[in-house]
Each structure stands twice: as structure tokens, then as C-alpha cells.
Amino acid sequence: MNDSRGSRIDTIRDIVNYRFNNIPDRYLRNEAFIHTHGVAQAAALIAMKRGQNVELSVIAGLLHDISRYTTGISHEHGPNGSKMAREIMRDTDLFTESEITEVCGAIYFHSEKKRRHLPFDEVLKDADVMQHLMGDPLDSPTKKDLERCRALADEFGLTWEEP
Numbered sequence: 236m237n238d239s240r241g242s243r244i245d246t247i248r249d250i251v252n253y254r255f256n257n258i259p260d261r262y263l264r265n266e267a268f269i270h271t272h273g274v275a276q277a278a279a280l281i282a283m284k285r286g287q288n289v290e291l292s293v294i295a296g297l298l299h300d301i302s303r304y305t306t307g308i309s310h311e312h313g314p315n316g317s318k319m320a321r322e323i324m325r326d327t328d329l330f331t332e333s334e335i336t337e338v339c340g341a342i343y344f345h346s347e348k349k350r351r352h353l354p355f356d357e358v359l360k361d362a363d364v365m366q367h368l369m370g371d372p373l374d375s376p377t378k379k380d381l382e383r384c385r386a387l388a389d390e391f392g393l394t395w396e397e398p
């Protein structure tokens with residue numbers, strides 16, 4: 236990292252932004268940008284705190300909902316997004332197979348908020364929850380996110396009050 240093409244994060248961010256710009260519905264398009272970039276930044280913060288790979292955490296954040304937003308289908312968007320992310324990462328020729336497997340594994344499982352996976356996978360799940368918390372701090376978290384909100388507030392010393 237790297238050369239005149241810029242960083243790997245920049246490359247993935249460009250691809251994601253390009254695809255999101257083609258979402259016809261402006262509400263979904265706005266949500267795609269706000270949520271995705273928020274998750275990527277939250278992933279950086281959480282990865283730094285936990286000693287996980289920051290670059291790959293940001294890339295997982297950027298790609299995690301690519302299927303949901305570009306197809307409009309939420310069902311199974313973890314596994315479908317993982318497949319789409321794998322193709323995108325391979326096409327760039329910038330990542331090793333093991334890096335692709337790590338990122339796509341986290342994307343595959345990211346909707347399973349009640350289960351625990353590898354520490355790297357947990358960064359993405361918590362970043363997803365943290366973005367909801369930061370995107371609208373007055374909004375009540377969903378029931379399935381509540382436990383993670385409490386744990387994040389504790390881990391980061393937040394004065395978050397449960398709605």
C-alpha cells in the first residue's frame with residue numbers, strides 16, 4: 236500500500252460508491268451511503284480497540300451490505316453479500332485468498348447478531364450495531380441489537396441511556 240492507485244480501502248470505497256450511485260430509489264441510496272460508510276468507520280474504531288486488522292475491518296464494513304442495497308433484497312443478504320464481495324475483491328487483484336476468506340466470512344455471518352463468531356467477525360457485527368446507535372442515538376435499538384448496544388456502551392465507556 237501502495238502505489239498511484241491509492242489504498243486498498245480507497246479502491247473498495249470507489250467501487251461501492253459507484254454501485255450505490257446507481258440505486259434508483261433516493262431514500263435507499265441515501266441509507267446505503269450513510270449506513271455503509273458509518274459501519275466502515277465504526278469498524279475501524281472497534282478494530283483498533285480490539286487489536287484486530289483495521290484495514291480488513293474497514294473493507295468488510297464497506298462491502299457488508301452490498302447485496303442488500305444493490306439488489307433491494309434483505310433476505311439472506313449476508314451469504315449473498317459475501318459472494319458479491321468475493322467477486323469484487325478478486326476482481327481488484329489486490330487481496331490474497333486468505334484476506335478474501337477473512338472478509339467474506341465476516342460478511343457471511345454478520346446478520347447473526349445473537350451468535351458469536353471469530354473476533355474479526357464480531358468487529359463487523361458490532362460496527363453494524365454501533366452505526367445504528369450513532370446514526371440515530373434517540374432511536375430504540377431493535378431487540379436483537381440491545382445486548383450488543385449494552386456491551387458496546389460498556390466497552391467504550393459511553394453514557395448511552397437505554398431508550
Ligand SMILES: [Fe+2]
Pocket residue numbers: 270274299300363
Ligand atoms: Fe448493515
